[in-house]
Amino acid sequence: MKPGIFLLGSFSLVLWTASVMVGQEVTRAEEAEALRRQKTAVSKPDQSNTIEAAMLWVQERKLQEKLETPGAGYKGLRPRLGGLSTGSGFGFGIQFDRVEMLNNQLDFSLVAAGSLRQYQLYQTKIDLPRLAGEHIFVSATATHRAMPQEDYFGLGPDSKKSNRSDYLYEDTSYGARGGVRPLRWLRVGAAVDWLQLNVGHGTDPRFTSTERVFNDQNTPGLDRQPDFLRSQWFVAIDTRDSAGNPRSGGYYAASHTTYHDRSLHEFGFRRFETDLQQYVPFNAGHRVIAFRFHSSFDDPKQGQRVPFYLQQSLGGSNDLRGFREFRFRDRNQLVSNLEYRWEVFSGLDMALFGDAGKVFSGRKDLDLDNLETSYGFGFRFNTVKSVIWRIDIARSREGTRAFIKFDNVF
């Protein structure tokens, strides 16, 4: 309707209403009815404001669900943000999923992702996680990764920050993993895979490539990389109330992994790893003490060495947060984290934390001496089920570090 006609019509109605009423009492009912008749002439559906319209657009198209749900998206294709390794920079890619095939038993996924620092990930996975009423799980995976700017500072606890270099790490693996889940909280299983590796020239223009600073003597495996057959057994007890954002319970896992050097017979070793987490709620779960202890011990086979690129490292957003990623690296590692988390409101927790850990080469150093430490505070934007993103600010003897991450710390 044109505004002029609209205006004229409304005006006429108003004049008519007024003229009818002149000289006589207006009852409540008449007054209300007159108002309603006037509104009839000008009524029209409410318009959403821009923000609400945008939110409704997203809601009606189920965009959030389609981005997050495996198998959703466009014919199973959906974008993927992040998910590459630590230090890769902003990552993005595409993922294809088909889920609940073969009578709800089989899931399939393909991933291709890259990052601004030219990291790459290609992975295909066949997963049967719900066999025998979810008591048995089996999966097969083929993965290729290229990580051209991995930091390396040298081995041992005394490595120097000024020795920062970078190298290319590439691996391709083909493997299978399976196990049983006899109880809801217990998983026992084994895995085996074939691992092909390559170490090369780092591409970070800010730093010298590793091979120009270090040599194969002080950095085992720098010159040549074998193919590995990797075998593992593992056991995990998980009593956490929510794996993505636990507030009570614990997670206690142990694994033993053997790296068989199948080509050079020079770099075979065994690794025993434990990861213990405990969450102690108080004040009705609005406050939580979270504790984690992680250890890893590598034991080279007779006359063989542990290659530097497979040695455990410390530093970064998930362990020693006051230090750079991969800052310390050696055959053995101890690290613990203690966090006091408190709920600020339903969507945000804050945390005060302290980290302590060390890397070392031999059993004589298996003690709590010379621990590197860092401390700080963080913000955890979360739901009941998961931490959506977090900001951690940590300080150590090497300065202050800030992280924005889209995962929980442990």
Next chain:
Amino acid sequence: MHSSSSTMFSRTPWSIQSMLVLAFVFLWYPASLESAQVFRSDDPVSIDRDNLPVSMVVRRKINDYDDFLENTFFKVGERKKQRAVNINTLGEVPNSSWFTNRIGAGVISPEQLVQGANRGEGPAPGKLTVIGGKTQGVTPGFTIKDSLGDTYFLKFDPATNPQMATSAEMISSKFFDALGYNVPEYYLINFNPSDLEIPPGATIRNELDDRIPLTKKFVDKLVSKVAHNEDGSIRAIASKLIPGSNVGPFKFYSTRGDDPNDIFPHEHRRELRGYYIFCSWLNHDDSRSVNTADFYVGSNGQGSVKHYLIDFGSTLGSGSLTAQKLRPGNENIFEARPTFARMFSFGIWLPSWVSVGFPDFPTIGRIEADFFQPDRWKPEYPNPAFQNMDAEDAFWATRLVLMFRDQDIRSMATAGRISNKVAEEYLVSTLIKRRDKVGNYWLRQVSPLDGFRVVDGELMFEDLLVKYGFDKEMRQYNASFASFDNKTGAKANVGTGSANRQGRLPLPAMIATAAENSFHVVTLTADSHAVDVFLKSVSGTQRIVGIQRK
């Protein structure tokens, strides 16, 4: 009804607003010259006829997050101290498409209270044909047709809390119906999964809005997540499809632009402001727009909009998917002051609600009465109508709450069919205690006098604080009498007096024998509160035409 031209259309678009302001000028023009009377011939009205035919109403949608954001971080609707605009001259809410006086209109039998909105017996015996499903969230739901072809939506209890959500929904819906709101028909049923029939070729939309085959396996998977009875059957609450066409939720502010009958801003409607009192009593923290629904009822072009409250799963001790958590009812999802207090105290500052204890009744969840403070209770996020509630709104609602006698509450609790009778009795005693706290607090914020009537030349009334046992005896009420000019609203004192402690106040002879259609006002005062009672001489008797509390 009192209406206000300055507030009525606060959020309508400018063009409409200007037209309506103009309309008001014309509408009030003759009245201002000829009959600007305070009381009209049809006062007090008992019905607001807001069912004029509406040609078309468009379904509206509200986004959950946007609703949270706009109500939490912006001041939506009009916020000012203003008397509710849809009340009659006695301060009552006339019957309308929003509200029907039920318990407020007189005593309802326990049987009627338990019957509530239900007009039948629920799903007919026999097969339940699944015609749709809700796969989102932890607890699923089904749309079914019974053997009579009636459509119901089924919801279930979480496995951790059998009977909790369904009983809460059942019981609370009875209360809200008795109070006067429109609610769906709810029925508790038990069925075996084998009772569910899936038509050949049936499909449903999943959480991604994709149409997928509806198979028995799919249904079995959904019901596997919910609480089962010991015999393997499943308890569900079946809400009957509301007649009419769902045109989306209503907001707690402004009016609906495409509904000409909707002329009173929602944030100034007494039944929406006073809804706070009921929600606090029944712990309905989820009392927000997404849990309301407007239905277009009647034939196309001749129908009108009826306003419903829906979804009472997060009431009493239920949080729908879990037992109610500690925060809901005590703090909004986000509140700046406690948020910053916790942030900067490193969590050392603890709100007192964190330490509240509850008995362990999984079938009830978490509700208590000792910590409960009627004026401190909070919904999930701010509600403009709640924030506009004044002491008169609260009095109106509190009086309705107090009309539920102990035996009424006990009867209505049985509608939840809670198998643990100790738990049920705890719920009943908690609701009684909360009811009394509501009464004892809100009746003291305004004059608690009620039940006015004129008998044999005396104005009689009762003090609700005494009636409900919160005070032992009635205060000494002083009275002043004034003549009242209905055209100008002017008052002229004609004398004073005092009521006895039985609630009787002799009226002066000049009032008792006043001329036909003359008006007088009696002001009763005690402590800091007063109430004006307006009398009109009609056929030699004094008729009460207005009440205003101060």
